[in-house]
Amino acid sequence: AFVFNEINFDNHEQVVFASEAKSGLKAIIAIHNTKLGPAMGGCRMWNYATEAEALRDALRLSRGMTYKNAVAGLPIGGGKSVIIANPKTDKTPALFEALGEALERLSGRYITAEDVGTSPSDMAYVAGKTKYVAGLGDRGDPSPFTALGCFVGAQAAVKHHLKRDSMEGLVVALQGLGHVGYDYARQLHAAGAKLIVADIDQASLKRAQEELHAEVVGINEIYDVQADIYAPCALGATLNPDTLSRLKAKIVAGAANNQLATADMGEVCRQKGILYAPDFVINAGGIIKVCYEYMNTPEDGMDAHVRRIGETLAEVFARADSEGLPTSVVADRIAEARFKN
Ligand code: NAD
Incomplete structure (x- = not known):
């Protein structure tokens, strides 16, 4: 039992x-x-x-x-x-x-x-005992690739939901300026987005203020700020009944794993008109990098592979609209069509 x-x-x-x-x-x-x-x-x-x-x-x-590996198109x-x-x-x-x-x-x-x-x-x-281990770090950190996937994913969400081709002037509430979050923030800033950030690490916050002109808020206030995009890049389960009643953002696009506190939060997002970029789709840049490295796949195609996360998300968003389903459910189905017999 x-x-x-x-x-x-x-x-x-x-x-x-x-x-x-x-x-x-x-x-x-x-x-x-x-x-x-x-x-x-x-x-x-x-x-x-x-x-x-x-x-x-x-x-x-x-x-x-x-699910993550299947949707990312990895072997x-x-x-x-x-x-x-x-x-x-x-x-x-x-x-x-x-x-x-x-x-x-x-x-x-x-x-x-x-x-x-x-x-x-x-x-x-x-x-030392087996060759069946990947990502030994000798060829670099996967985080920048995860951040790139998040950025192209956010672009796809903005295009679909806000009908805009540019990030210029959009406000992003970004939670967690770690390995992924800071790099993602840098790309958003370079694309003209305005950042509101929260972290428990004061040094990261200071750096984001100085380098990225970010506005700093408390770790509990990040859910209440006026923003276009909420970018969870720290903890899991931040999409729950409490936060979903507070978020002003109409797009969720971030790197954190397991963002939905429970599976039904995908449907809650849909009902509230919040476009959720499923976590395991948008944050696959790192595993793509690790897989290329492990399999000795020529890395000249890697950047394009990570950027395809944007196209995959565009497909997820379009299907979610036409089928009236949460994006999380559509992403699961795309994965299942690939790995189930
Ligand atoms: P990290 O540990 O480098 O960064 C996490 C950041 O969040 C740190 O700056 C930390 O101070 C901050 N933080 C912790 N608690 C917080 C809180 N309550 N409020 C605000 N900020 C808080 O981790 P990372 O590698 O950047 O990964 C971030 C998230 O993305 C994790 O959920 C991770 O599982 C996921 N992820 C990472 C990768 C990758 O390539 N590193 C790939 C896929 C998914």
Whole structure:
């Protein structure tokens, strides 16, 4: 009763529980779907309260990767792994080597990468034991590609919803000036948008004020400002009944994962006339970069591939209108048409 009736168990092909006593490794590797290619998705390290919680996370995240990778037009499937341990206190080389050995046994059906709680330096230990690890950081950070995808995605949303070809003069409420958010903000500023920003990091805020003439508001005020676009680039679940009753923006276009607190928030956006760029479509620039790098695909086509996120979103928006469906549902269907038999 513990595994197969899990809410997130959704035709997962294979779920592997890997443990090794010497290093203390306790990991769950969830391979959701490999129809389009080997499963790719990061390795999360988290001090889960229970094993059930870890399993739930692995199942949910791996399924999400199938959808993201399929919509991005990549020749990979979806998977994810989680290590049950505290990333602040439990990291050792042996732990990541043991994970590498577990991946090696899967013969490439799953390729890992860094994620929340893990870093490129941790992945270097994994790489000591297996070649099935991507995004080692030796050829650069994926964040600028995620930011580029967000920018072209925002352009597509503006064109569709506001019938405008330019960002000039539009106001963007941007939450989170991190690796992705700051780069995205820079592109918006260069395109003539006005920025209102929030972050918990004072240095990033100061830099955005000085370099991008951004207006700074508090982390809770960002939902109330008068803006055309809301760009969540920090936390998940920021589209919920509370924030959706407060947002003035008519477009949501940001990098954060899992923006919808619950799936039905997609329909709430639609009813409120808010055009939501589905998170897993707009934030795929990073995985596109990681996939090209891992597969040694010539990188001259990569920029164009990331820019196709804009075209994909235009298709999602048009179908959502003609079918009267939330954009989130349309994006799911586009993915499913590609990976389901
Ligand atoms: P990051 O850690 O570099 O940046 C996050 C920023 O948000 C930081 O500046 C942090 O101070 C700020 N922040 C934290 N709590 C906040 C709050 N309550 N209000 C406002 N700001 C807050 O992370 P990142 O790599 O830029 O990723 C941002 C988001 O995009 C995450 O949700 C991530 O999962 C998602 N994402 C990132 C990539 C990528 O390529 N890095 C790819 C896909 C999705």
